[in-house]
Structures are given as C-alpha cells and as structure tokens.
Amino acid sequence: MINFKVGIMGAGKIAGVIADTLKDLDAFEAYAIASRDTEKAEAFAKEHGVTKYYGSYEELVADPDVELIYIATPHSHHAEHAKLCLNAGKPVLVEKAFSYNAATTEEVLNLAKEKNLFCGEAMWIRFMPMYRLMAEYIQKGAIGRVNNITCSLGYSLLKEERLTKPELAGGALLDLGVYPLNLISMIYGGEPPMIGSTCAKLDTGVDAQEALQISYKGGRCANAFVTMMYQPDNNAKIYGDRGYIEIDNINCPETFRIYNQDHKLVLETKKPDKQTTGYEFEFIAARDAIIVGQTECPEMPHAETLRIMQICDSLRNTWQIKYPME
Secondary structure (H helix, E strand, O other), X not given: OOOEEEEEEOOOHHXXXXXXXXHOOOOEEEEEEEOOXXXXXXXXXXXXXXXXEEOOHHHHHHOOOOOEEEEOOOHHHHHHHHHHHHHOOOOEEEXXXXXXXXXXXXXXXXXXXXXXXXXXXXXXXXOOHHHHHHHHHHHOOOOOOEEEEEEEEEOOOOOOHHHHOHXXXXXXXXXXXXXXXXXXXXXXXXXXXXXXXXXXXXXXXXXXXXXXXXXXHHHXXXXXXXXXXXXXXXXXXXXXXXXXXXXXXXXXXXXXXXEEOOOOEEEEEEOOOOOOOOOHHHHHHHHHHHHOOOOOEOXXXXXXXXXXXXXXXXXXXXXXXXOOOO
C-alpha cells in the first residue's frame, strides 16, 4: 500500500507528537518537516524519523510529493501559513485554534473553497471514536433530553511563552477553551447560545482563566471552566432528564460512564486499545476527504470552525482582549 505523505509546518512540541503518531499509523508517512531554522528541522527529522526536512515553509509547499500539510505553528500564524499552503495547491489540516479571529478564519475557508482544496481544523475530540460513540448513545435517548453540561479543562502552562504573549495570540481561550466549546456544541448543536463569563488576565494582557455560563433556548445550559494556571480534574458531566454521563478527561477521554436517574451505573466504556495518541483519527478523516474530493470533514465542518471562532471573538470583546495584529 502506498503511504499518504504528510508534511508538517512548524517543529514544536505538538509537531513531534504528530510525527510520532503518523510514524505508527498504517498507510501514512511523516514525510517532511519544515522550520525557519534548518538545523532545527534536521534535528527534528532525525529524532522523529521524518524523511525530509526543509529550512523554510516555502520549500515544503513546493515539494510535489506532499499530499497534506499539518500546520503546527502558533495561533497567530495559522491563517498566514494556511494561505501559503492553499495558494501552492496543498490541502491543509490546521492545529486548533484554527486562527486568532473569525475574520482571518473566514478568509482561509473562502480560499479553500475557491481553490477547491481540503482545509480542516484539527479539533481532535470531534474525530475520536469515544466521543462519537457517546453522541450515538445521547441521540438514542440513553439519558433522555440533555439539559445541562458542566466541564473543566486546564493545565499548568504559564512557562509556555507562546501562551503568554498577545502577539502570538496567547491565552487560555484559544488553546484550551475551544475544547469545551466544541464539546458543548457537539451535544447541543449549532443553535446560537447566550454566554455570560468572567475572565482573569495575566499581566501581559492575555486571559489566564475563565468561567463560561452558556444558555440555550428551552432552558438548556452549560458551564465551563478553563485555566492555564493549574490542572483541575478535566472532567465533564452531561445531565439529561433520565440520567447523566460522566467523562474522564474531556481533552482525550479515558472512560465515560452512563448512569440512570437513580444514580445506578448502566454502562461504562473505556478508550479502545487500538487508539494510540488519539490524533490519528483526524488524519484518517482528512485523507479520506481528500481522496473523494471533499473540501471539509463532516466531523468538523467549516461552519462549525467559523462559529466557534465567532464565539471566541465575542468573549474576547467582552473581556477587552485584542491582539496586536487585529
């Protein structure tokens, strides 16, 4: 079987995880790595078993053998680099958050449509079998009508320079907050929510942690807490009128449990043994979409990418957080 050749733009931590994921994924190849620093690219290629390395992003997009480019640069540069790829005729999978605001997101999505090229957001929870299975149980009425969702997500990330700098579109919202927003949207759908929030900022001006209170028509609501100052339990609960679901680690579910309204355990499902890092599913979906000529994945359509970014814009506007490039 011929391997599907993936190029990686940016040689940071997440790029290493992606390269190792692709190395262990059947019918895929971590084919090329590009960095602005040739020595860094070479060292990355040797460490992660990548076939080729480039000292510029322009060289990567010019490689005729690259079939998909994964963008692993800071949030502030996602849109610029996605356009570079698309204008060179290369499909792209963009690390979340897709960009730093809705305007640049829309520009990239429109360009992908114009070029008839695949463009997707690597929001991995949208592709994970665990979440897709859980969604099926909810749709089949396992806990009845969902009325409330509560979740928290956080890590100790204050030493990550890219997250503390406004010029790199830092802050907890774009790095972490997009996960609970996507989880809530996966369950409630695309209905426009009303959102109340509180935000605590670092001295640099970016958001360090926030609490979101989200309400929908029909009395439905959700609460999310996000922080980059420490690690909370990172769990979630989804409450219906006939029971509830507990999720261990919403960022990469280890287990979910379904209880009835008498708090008795009905079902427990653990992460499948065949799952490696969890990133593999987004690449399989992207490849399959490219093969059949689709410009987006049904798991994470363009409309959802744009809608989540619009919500983030609205929140930052409320908190009076504006990036220098805006």
